Amino acid sequence: MQNFKIIILGPGGVGKSALTQRFISGNFIEAYDPTIEDCYLKTVKYKNKEYKLEILDTAGTDQFTSLRDVYINSGDAFVVVYSIDSISSFNDIQSIIDQICTIKESDPSPLIIVGNKCDLDEDREISEEMGEMLANSSRCSFIETSAKLDLNIKEIFYDLLSQLINKRASMTSFQTAYEENEDFKSVIQTDTATPTTYKPKDTSPKVVESAPEQKHRKSKLCEDLCHIC
Ligand SMILES: Nc1nc2c(ncn2[C@@H]2O[C@H](COP(=O)(O)OP(=O)(O)O)[C@@H](O)[C@H]2O)c(=O)[nH]1
Numbered sequence: 556m557q558n559f560k561i562i563i564l565g566p567g568g569v570g571k572s573a574l575t576q577r578f579i580s581g582n583f584i585e586a587y588d589p590t591i592e593d594c595y596l597k598t599v600k601y602k603n604k605e606y607k608l609e610i611l612d613t614a615g616t617d618q619f620t621s622l623r624d625v626y627i628n629s630g631d632a633f634v635v636v637y638s639i640d641s642i643s644s645f646n647d648i649q650s651i652i653d654q655i656c657t658i659k660e661s662d663p664s665p666l667i668i669v670g671n672k673c674d675l676d677e678d679r680e681i682s683e684e685m686g687e688m689l690a691n692s693s694r695c696s697f698i699e700t701s702a703k704l705d706l707n708i709k710e711i712f713y714d715l716l717s718q719l720i721n722k723r724a725s726m727t728s729f730q731t732a733y734e735e736n737e738d739f740k741s742v743i744q745t746d747t748a749t750p751t752t753y754k755p756k757d758t759s760p761k762v763v764e765s766a767p768e769q770k771h772r773k774s775k776l777c778e779d780l781c782h783i784c
């Protein structure tokens with residue numbers, strides 16, 4: 556079974572833990588604990604194949620930002636979250652995206668920008684168009700979500716999963732072609748996964764809930780960083 560590590564990044568209080576919990580357990584957390592930093596495992600079914608997702612919910616508070624390099628290095632895909640009712644959270648995510656680009660050598664994909672708390676429309680400070688523009692300029696996907704209303708949460712992970720599968724497949728076909736024919740290197744065009752902008756709708760494939768794996772588990776990364784878990 557293929558295994559992918561997804562890192563959830565963003566400033567404190569935007570709903571990273573709430574959307575992670577919503578995806579893992581289906582529950583919404585009202586309480587705010589800025590220090591929570593956990594790894595979760597979930598097996599999902601996508602196009603008749605099973606994949607294991609390791610999801611790292613980072614704390615995102617200022618004193619921990621130096622750890623971001625470590626997380627980004629270890630990640631296969633990234634969810635960068637702001638809150639639609641907070642312009643400062645939107646401004647803060649640009650530096651996170653820049654950091655991912657630097658570490659991943661200008662190719663941040665697969666990455667999805669998430670505008671969470673879209674249920675708070677009356678307090679909205681960031682329009683959907685602003686989120687889309689940032690995603691277009693960063694060449695990544697974009698989605699607005701509500702962890703509270705369970706809106707578009709699965710779509711975050713299925714967007715990344717489809718990009719991850721495409722990326723790994725194109726890398727494998729490139730590798731095979733390269734091994735078979737040296738000249739192929741100069742002509743091959745790799746398929747890059749297409750970033751997507753979502754409108755709310757629920758067409759996601761079924762999630763296979765694998766009971767023992769849903770429990771919090773200390774990953775290798777967690778073990779390395781266990782002083783903060
Ligand atoms: N209205 C609303 N509140 C949310 C939503 N997601 C999270 N929250 C609340 O925002 C606060 C911070 O959420 P949390 O997940 O702990 O933020 P984190 O620091 O980014 O992990 C908590 O009180 C959550 O209940 C949402 O979609 N809508």
Ligand SMILES: [Mg+2]
Binds near residue numbers: 589591592
């Ligand atoms: Mg949190």
